[in-house]
Amino acid sequence: MDSNREESKTIQITEKDVKNSWLLHYIVAEVGISYERLQALGLTVSLLPVLRKLYKTKSDIADAMRRHLVFFNTEAVFGSLINGIVISMEEQKARGEDINTEAITGIKTGLMGPLAGIGDSIDWATFKPIIFALAATLSAKGNPLGAFVLLVLPMIQIIIGRQLSAFGYRIGRDSVTELLSSGRIQQLITAAKTLGLYMMGALSSTYIxxxxxxxxxxxxxxxxxxxxxxxxxxxxxxxxxxxxxxxxxxxxxxxxxxxxxxxxxxxxxxxxxxxxxxxxxxx
Incomplete structure (x- = not known):
């Protein structure tokens, strides 16, 4: 186990790894969706390349997969911040830092609701109507460009998602290090759990x-x-x-x-x- 930890300390996750992980999440987020876990399966699949790079034993990889197979649901584009932060925390954990499962789950649960609200407002309620209206106008006039204008939306989403996931990884890495050195990690866990419970209550009232x-x-x-x-x-x-x-x-x-x-x-x-x-x- 010590040799595995020493080996993990030498592993460097790159921003390319983070961006590619999010891009995979963008593609598979809604695959295998269920009311029990929603996007959890897609998130776990997208994290697998990074988890395999960080953890060298099957048991460690299995533990990491179990951490992320819990309920998860957010807007995939602006929620990419979560992907970056989670990868940063997994990297710190693989290097032997004192980061437990509750901290990682709490961060995901606490951020998925607010970021979903931001993403839905900007991505789906602003970008999509504007782009689709332009496409409909061109198509109504017989302009074949109307069909291709629709591709502008996924292009914008991919650009934003890749950049935000990398940004989340950078701030997550620095924030985790600072939190560990200051001893405020338990406060973060408590705050994230509280916010997560609030968001789960809001989700419950929406779905039921x-x-x-x-x-x-x-x-x-x-x-x-x-x-x-x-x-x-x-x-x-x-x-x-x-x-x-x-x-x-x-x-x-x-x-x-x-x-x-x-x-x-x-x-x-x-x-x-x-x-x-x-x-x-x-x-």
Whole structure:
């Protein structure tokens, strides 16, 4: 193990490695996507060339892969900062620095939400409409350039993503070194976990959209008693919150069989919808 660590200290990750890793992530980020892990599989695949360069034993590579096969979801272009920072932290860890799994996971979880918001606003809500509108205008006039203008968007994305991933690697490398020397790594982990929990709560409320149409009428001529309005007056989103707590309780106290949980939720949704107790938000 000591010889492997000494060998890892001599390994130098280059910015070319970082940029190529992100480019692979750009291509495969949505491949193998699932509600359980979303982009985690694509991220892990893109990091594999770097991880194989940093770690020399199968067990170390397997441990690194497990670190990155947890839930991950962000906007791939501006989220490239995360790719660079994570590679920087993995490099420091491979060299024997005191960086644990929680630190790496916390950084990813804490940054994926804010960077997704920035990327969606700039990349998909600004660049894409402008470029696609220009392409549609040219195509409507019979100009064949309209078909090729669409390629401007991925070109811009690749340029931005490669540069931001390299920038993330540079600031990540310097930041990690400074944090380790100052002893503030635990504060960083706590802050990242807190932000990550906040973002996971926001994601949960977004993905789980359930209401109840149940209402009662007490006495003729009286306004109906709408259960959903009562729940919303207490705290909006109580039903999605209850579902999240139920899933957490089940996985924490019963078992880790996600297939059973999914089938149970589908059954509850079907029965609840059939008897008129549950309904999607947009219904």
């Amino acid at each position: 959209a359930v209401t109840t149409p149940v209402k009662f009428v007490f006495g003729q001529g009286n306004a109906p008693f709408v259960l959903q309005k009562v729940l919303d007056s207490i705290a909006p989103g109580l039903i999605p919150l209850a579902i999240v707590f139920f899933i957490y309780w089940w996985l924490n106290h019963k078992n880790q069989n996600l297939a059973v949980v999914v089938l149970l939720l589908v059954a509850i949704a079907l029965v609840g919808s059939f008897i008129g107790v549950l309904a999607p938000v947009n219904s």
